Amino acid sequence: MCWAVPLRLVEVSGQAGKVELAGTLREVGLQLISEPQVGDYVLVHAGFAIQKVDQQEAEETLRFLAEVFAGREEA
Amino acid sequence: MKYVDEYRRPDLVEDLVRQIRRRASGLDRKVRFMEVCGGHTMAIGRFGIASLLPERIELLSGPGCPVCVTPTTYVDKAIELTSDPSVLLTTFGDLYRVPGSAGTPEEACERGADVRVVYSPRDALGIADSNRQRLVVFLAIGFETTAPTVAATVLEASRRGIANFRVMSGHKTMPEALRALVQAPGIALDGFILPGHVSTVIGPEPYSFLAREFGMACCISGFEPTDILQSILALLEQTLTGEPIVQNEYRRAVRPGGNAVAREEMMKVFEPAAAQWRGLGLIPRSGLDVRAEWGGFRVEPPDPAVPSQEHASCQCSEVLRGRARPTACPLFGKRCTPQSAVGPCMVSSEGACAAYYRYGSVRFEG
Secondary structure, three states, X not given: OOOOEEEEEEEEEOOEEEXXXXXXXXXXXXXXXXXXXXXXXXXXXXXXXXXXXXHHHHHHHHHHHHHHHHHHOOO | OOOOHHHHOHHHHHXXXXXXXXXXXXXXXXXXXXXXXXXXXXXXXHOOOHHHOOOOEXXXXXXXXXXXXXXXXXXXXXHHHOOOOOEEEEEEHHHHOOOEOOEOHHHHHHOOOOEEEEOOHHHHHHHHHHOOOOEEEEEEOXXXXXXXXXXXXXXXXHHOOOOOEEEEEOOEOHHHHHHHHHHOOOOOOOEEEEOHHHHHHHOOHHHHHHHHHHOOEEEEOOOOHHHHHHHHHXXXXXXXXXXXXXXXXXXXXXXOOOOHHHHHHHHHHEEEEEEEEOOOEEEEEEEEEEOHHHHHHEOOOOOOOOOOOOOOOOOHHHHHOOOOOHHHOOOEOOOEOOOOOOOHHHHOOOOHHHHHHHHOOHHHHO
């Protein structure tokens, strides 16, 4: 039930905004995050954005996996 | 889908599995890790993760399915409320088919009660707004992930003057339950795969006692295959080195301090309260109730001291504590199926029993 999906914020107006899901727009509450910006990826749970996805950390994790394990192959 | 598909890359999955197998060969005994969150249970089943693991690593499901730990007294009270015809109940779909001692909200609906399934508390508020003559009660269950969304909705109801909106809080908080779980006799665990989105809100710090006081390896995990495998590898490393900490392998969603804005909203509306957990019993300060200041939006929840009434053969309370696998229950797959569930672990799509039923026990037991 604690499911949350990363979706792109395409509209921000006051305490609500719209995210894109499979080509359709859905309204989400933005009261729970600070400074939402159009273009942010947000984790959506029960109709609210509960956090912004940290894009740098997201890429870092993938880079770590790819590099570290590629390096260990030969070990 | 961005931030999803990348974490399912087969080559990365293979690398991680190989690495886990290599490290597990250094184990001199079987280790047991509990995935606390129902979302993790579902992902483990869906992606067949347990079947990729070496025999020495065992995964157990925990109490992190909000519907599964909601006591029958809560469902009973919700249905009782509908004896007043002005009451319109709104609920997440997960709770709609959970049996109390006198049937499910769905059955109450079939008998004429007005019960509506919503995706978001925002939708419940919308129903209240367009039905001002009715008393619209939202059945507020869920952990720290969900409680802030309900809090924000209460604050919005107040701001917009929607005075016929109510919540009956069955909210629960995770760290206190994990403390009760590790203190309970007969549970031998080496570590926890900690919930991802609860941690998005509360951050890693509230779990630190698990490592410090109880020597549990801990890792906060995302929900995709590489996330879960990376967390299992982290738990394995901690177990092998004997240095338990709370590691965070879901950094794209979990900041060091969690989400302070969400916590602030949550604690503006709610305060800690005792809660009754199916499987774990009464735990002090493990729930959230609406503060007196917002009492106008509150429906009194059932007395937390009253235990949940279980079917005599139902093993949900053992399953929720990781003491029995779903397949050990005499009702599993016979009297109790997702179509006609006896216990809450079969009703909720993310309950351990439902996951075993859907994906097959072999995917969990390897």
